[in-house]
Amino acid sequence: MKMERMILIAAMVVVTFIPRAIPAALIERMRFPKKVEKFLNLIPYTAMASLIFPGILTVDGSNVLIGLLGGAAAAVLAYLRAPLIMCVVSAIVVDMLLYLI
């Protein structure tokens, strides 16, 4: 094992753990006002929207349909309240079919 890569890994452990651990260490002391609670409750939706767009447009660098049609399959099934795993597998299958044709 090369020392340089060991130090790199150690440095990455530190910088990835700090943002994760700070809220865990402090949360018990925090009492949020109602508006802040609401703000925190909305973050999952805005974070997921940001995680999906624009990334989904470049799932396949050369064909935007791979992302859009796969995503649409998951969206329709999820809207119909299909189980999560089924939505994910369907999106994968749609993309496999797209690659095959």
Add this chain to the structure above:
Amino acid sequence: MDGEESRRLMQYVSGLKAGLPVLFGFVPVGIAYAVLASQAGFSPLETMLMSMTVFAGASQIMAVGMYAQGAGIAAIAITTFILNLRHLIMSTCVMNRMKGTPAPLRILASFFVTDESFAIFTTLEEKRCTIWFYLGMVTLTWSSWQLGGLIGIIASGILPAIVTASFGIALYAMFISLLMPNLRGNARLALLVVMTACMNTALSSFMDSSWALIASTLACAFLGVFFVDTGDE
């Protein structure tokens, strides 16, 4: 086994099941990471060590990429830190649903915060949000990430290209599927989601994508406070 223990076990198992969709997303990305790491000169042991102790897919891929191009440790560490600042927000939301959990367990739990565990856990009904459910879920997400790395090291050539390419949609499909049920019958929340998607797409076109994500997530959640009804008021 007493009642409390069996209840915890049931929560753990239900968490394991909830984490299953992540398997489809993490394994192929883990394979990609391991292949890149090996090309960058990382030994199999170093490759797995990083996966086990860092557990941040995008950052690991970026780090081995930068390393291959000769970047210094400080530059890689700073970039990783910026890329992972979003976990500060996500971990706050996760921990806010875990109040009452002893601090050592919370800190342990925080190590496993990823975009995916955050997304599943924070869209769960409040009463199912327990530390045991969470630990079950992240057992599966963490193991999936290790499994992907191992497959990448041992047998990257085994999976046909079409299969691995098709798995690229998996995590997006999961985020979409976690969002959709909540948007049914809540047009204002749907509007907020569309707004956020547009804002992040616009911001990403001219600024670093990790800052764009943080900015659009926070700014739009703030705007949402004034017009979205989350049903808890």
